[in-house]
Amino acid sequence: MTPFDFLAASAPAALLPSRIQMAFTLAYHIILVPLGVAFPLLTVVMEGIGLRKNDPVALRLARRWSVVMAVQFAVGAVTGTILSFEFGILWPRMMGRFGDVFGIGFGIEGWAFFLEAIFIGIYLYGWKRLPPRVHYRLGWVLPPSGVLGAFGVIIANSWMNTPAGFQLGPDGRPINVDVIGAIFTPALGYEFWHLIVALYMTAGFMVASVYAVGWLRGRRDRYHRLGFTVPFTIGAVLAPIQWIIGDIATRAVFEGQPAKFAAMELTWTTQSHNPEWVGGVMRADGTVVLGLPIPSLDSLLAGFSPGTVVKGLSSFNPGDRPSVVDANFVHLAFDVMVGLGSIAVLLTLWYAVAWIRYRDLPRSKWFFRGAALAGVGSYIGIEAGWITTEVGRQPWIVYNLMRVTDAVNPVNPVYIWIMFGTLLVVYAVIAFFFVSLLLRLSARWRIDDEGRRDEIDLAPEESAPYGPRPV
Amino acid sequence: MNTLVSYGVAGALLLAVSAYSTAGGTDYGAGIWDLLAGRFRHTAEVRALIDHAMAPVWEANNVWLVFSAVICWTGFPLLYESVFLSLYPLFALALLALILRGAFFAFRKVASSSSSRLLASRVFGVSSLLAPFSFAAALGAIASGKVGVGGPVVPVWQACLDPLAIGFGVVALTATAFSGASFLVGDARRYRAGTDEGPDLVEYFRTRALVAAMALLAVSLVVLVLIAGESPAIFHGMVAGLGLPFAITAVLAVLAVAALMWRRVYRWYRVLTVVGVGSFVFAWGFGQVPYVLPGRLTIEQAAGAPAIEALLLVITVVALVLVVPSLLLLYTLDQRSALES
Numbered sequence: 001m002t003p004f005d006f007l008a009a010s011a012p013a014a015l016l017p018s019r020i021q022m023a024f025t026l027a028y029h030i031i032l033v034p035l036g037v038a039f040p041l042l043t044v045v046m047e048g049i050g051l052r053k054n055d056p057v058a059l060r061l062a063r064r065w066s067v068v069m070a071v072q073f074a075v076g077a078v079t080g081t082i083l084s085f086e087f088g089i090l091w092p093r094m095m096g097r098f099g100d101v102f103g104i105g106f107g108i109e110g111w112a113f114f115l116e117a118i119f120i121g122i123y124l125y126g127w128k129r130l131p132p133r134v135h136y137r138l139g140w141v142l143p144p145s146g147v148l149g150a151f152g153v154i155i156a157n158s159w160m161n162t163p164a165g166f167q168l169g170p171d172g173r174p175i176n177v178d179v180i181g182a183i184f185t186p187a188l189g190y191e192f193w194h195l196i197v198a199l200y201m202t203a204g205f206m207v208a209s210v211y212a213v214g215w216l217r218g219r220r221d222r223y224h225r226l227g228f229t230v231p232f233t234i235g236a237v238l239a240p241i242q243w244i245i246g247d248i249a250t251r252a253v254f255e256g257q258p259a260k261f262a263a264m265e266l267t268w269t270t271q272s273h274n275p276e277w278v279g280g281v282m283r284a285d286g287t288v289v290l291g292l293p294i295p296s297l298d299s300l301l302a303g304f305s306p307g308t309v310v311k312g313l314s315s316f317n318p319g320d321r322p323s324v325v326d327a328n329f330v331h332l333a334f335d336v337m338v339g340l341g342s343i344a345v346l347l348t349l350w351y352a353v354a355w356i357r358y359r360d361l362p363r364s365k366w367f368f369r370g371a372a373l374a375g376v377g378s379y380i381g382i383e384a385g386w387i388t389t390e391v392g393r394q395p396w397i398v399y400n401l402m403r404v405t406d407a408v409n410p411v412n413p414v415y416i417w418i419m420f421g422t423l424l425v426v427y428a429v430i431a432f433f434f435v436s437l438l439l440r441l442s443a444r445w446r447i448d449d450e451g452r453r454d455e456i457d458l459a460p461e462e463s464a465p466y467g468p469r470p471v
Numbered sequence: 472m473n474t475l476v477s478y479g480v481a482g483a484l485l486l487a488v489s490a491y492s493t494a495g496g497t498d499y500g501a502g503i504w505d506l507l508a509g510r511f512r513h514t515a516e517v518r519a520l521i522d523h524a525m526a527p528v529w530e531a532n533n534v535w536l537v538f539s540a541v542i543c544w545t546g547f548p549l550l551y552e553s554v555f556l557s558l559y560p561l562f563a564l565a566l567l568a569l570i571l572r573g574a575f576f577a578f579r580k581v582a583s584s585s586s587s588r589l590l591a592s593r594v595f596g597v598s599s600l601l602a603p604f605s606f607a608a609a610l611g612a613i614a615s616g617k618v619g620v621g622g623p624v625v626p627v628w629q630a631c632l633d634p635l636a637i638g639f640g641v642v643a644l645t646a647t648a649f650s651g652a653s654f655l656v657g658d659a660r661r662y663r664a665g666t667d668e669g670p671d672l673v674e675y676f677r678t679r680a681l682v683a684a685m686a687l688l689a690v691s692l693v694v695l696v697l698i699a700g701e702s703p704a705i706f707h708g709m710v711a712g713l714g715l716p717f718a719i720t721a722v723l724a725v726l727a728v729a730a731l732m733w734r735r736v737y738r739w740y741r742v743l744t745v746v747g748v749g750s751f752v753f754a755w756g757f758g759q760v761p762y763v764l765p766g767r768l769t770i771e772q773a774a775g776a777p778a779i780e781a782l783l784l785v786i787t788v789v790a791l792v793l794v795v796p797s798l799l800l801l802y803t804l805d806q807r808s809a810l811e812s
Contacts, residue, residue, distance in 0.1 A: 115794055118798055182779070
């Protein structure tokens with residue numbers, strides 16, 4: 001069995017490009033998700049502060065945030081549309097066999113997304129013409145629609161990880177479907193809370209990091225203070241909660257998806273007193289090198305006792321579990337996620353201690369350096385968590401029911417490579433536009449703040465490509 | 472009961488497809504006129520108006536496309552699988568056009584040099600042609616009977632390039648050009664209300680709406696003849712069956728818009744445009760009943776698990792109750808310029 005067993009003759013030729021394309025487009029889309037789901041709450045809260053305290057600085061922040069929110073929502077709308085068609089182009093057999101039970105979450109997600117798209121339009125263009133109170137109240141539609149959308153996607157993903165709520169008919173398709181069981185699968189609870197908290201944490205840290213950079217550059221006005229404090233506090237409150245949820249989720253994976261757990265913990269042999277590997281690479285024979293084993297810790301974490309038996313990869317049929325290459329990916333991603341999450345908890349402690357002692361932000365530059373990196377760090381954490389759950393399910397597309405090789409479109413791989421190559425170029429172009437637009441907005445707003453107002457003639461939302469009015 | 476639910480879901484699917492054809496189609500039409508603007512006078516003013524018209528609603532429209540996909544795979548998994556196994560090149564093409572279009576629409580706003588703005592306009596315009604053409608071609612390929620259960624009955628390329636696929640694509644192009652021009656008449660009127668300066672874009676788009684209406688009717692007639700040759704059952708459904716009322720409505724509505732434009736009566740033309748374009752889709756859809764793949768797969772055979780279909784229908788109804796008033800609010804605010812600066 002070679003590390004590249006998915007290239008073997010038995011696997012469809014289009015499998016590799018299909019997997020790469022799906023991984024690439026999903027990883028890209030995931031970058032847009034935290035702000036798409038969680039940014040509206042930050043913005044509406046900031047608008048509420050502005051209205052209650054009659055604070056023009058808070059209102060200015062909220063108005064500018066709404067622009068960034070809308071632009072990146074628009075990009076997310078496009079990359080999300082691509083995904084819904086990729087299900088058909090790349091994995092038609094999976095859709096044909098399980099499309100109904102798999103699809104119900106997307107039925108919810110699609111409508112929630114639509115509601116959010118409509119209200120983002122209203123919110124963005126309503127700044128000028130709607131009365132402030134009405135505008136603020138309409139804004140409150142956004143956070144629940146974002147969460148509902150994420151809930152829908154997680155229904156689908158948790159179903160792939162722990163499929164339930166049906167029996168298989170003679171043709172392999174689901175019969176006797178119980179919709180409640182198909183929606184509330186064992187993995188739904190922990191996946192949902194783990195994701196939602198991750199999204200809000202990431203949005204909070206990401207937005208705060210922009211103002212942390214400004215702070216480090218000496219811009220210590222009320223604008224930067226407020227722009228940092230509100231989102232960072234949300235992120236900081238959630239970081240320790242996420243630590244606990246992550247721990248619960250890992251134990252649930254141990255119970256419900258043992259092969260994934262074995263990959264996450266680089267466990268080859270089924271045994272009690274299983275060590276926790278920090279770092280480490282598994283070789284083809286199952287031995288682990290280059291890592292630090294902490295004796296019995298994995299057994300202790302999984303079952304609260306060193307005697308807990310952890311199933312190893314070798315106890316599964318080689319065709320039914322992640323390959324050694326997959327397992328190494330999964331373990332690395334898992335370690336990165338846990339490591340970054342732990343650093344976030346430390347940052348939170350620092351913030352809390354400073355607040356308790358001085359009723360003020362920490363003074364150290366190192367804190368703000370950490371906060372400036374927390375945004376990007378959270379994104380890496382989310383991607384790592386997604387790699388953990390998706391690669392950890394291999395070789396299954398629907399756990400224990402359908403293999404990825406059986407789901408793929410049996411086309412000439414050249415077509416998929418061409419499509420992937422084109423998408424790669426287009427997505428790079430989009431990233432370039434998106435980043436340069438954000439930089440341009442930031443520069444324009446700084447000119448505005450420095451009192452050189454006459455150099456620009458547009459309100460915040462008018463400088464976005466979402467649709468400035470022609471003059 | 473199960474049959475009733477399946478037909479309900481099929482109705483929801485057809486509704487989503489026709490909503491996309493009208494709302495999304497208007498967007499694509501604006502893109503087409505944007506592309507052609509370079510060949511006529513007032514290029515800059517026309518493009519400014521199109522930017523102005525599309526901005527607040529442009530990606531809400533594309534959400535209908537996502538619904539069409541989701542309802543299709545959840546309600547009719549076997550249909551989704553068969554269509555994608557047979558027609559994936561068309562969908563890949565449409566997707567690339569879709570994403571290029573969104574990216575370059577945004578890019579045009581931030582482009583600083585006139586050459587890069589021109590390039591952005593070209594890409595935006597060409598992808599506005601390609602996307603509706605490819606999507607409609609997929610519907611045409613289905614109508615031609617080349618999509619079999621679990622894969623194409625002819626080589627994939629042949630299914631994608633079937634005369635009926637091309638025909639549907641051309642109908643979609645003229646239909647989007649028509650609805651784009653019709654709605655731009657309204658935008659030009661509002662735009663002009665504030666200022667009397669600049670060229671008369673109302674006349675500009677009025678002429679184009681008239682020409683496009685005639686082209687749409689002519690092309691539709693040709694495609695109807697093609698359908699009669701390739702898929703007699705659908706032809707029968709469209710001229711003597713369930714599709715007939717919609718076919719008549721489509722023709723009458725387009726003619727009515729043309730008449731209103733001719734006489735410069737600017738009332739009801741937008742509603743009639745939506746009714747007209749939507750009815751074309753309904754005429755085809757109802758003409759196919761009871762088949763989702765003509766002659767091969769019926770609505771009942773393609774239906775997914777009954778419990779899921781029922782839930783999907785409930786979700787759709789609840790969501791429509793929430794979304795329709797919201798959408799009306801957005802359109803009303805937009806049309807009243809309440810969202811404007």
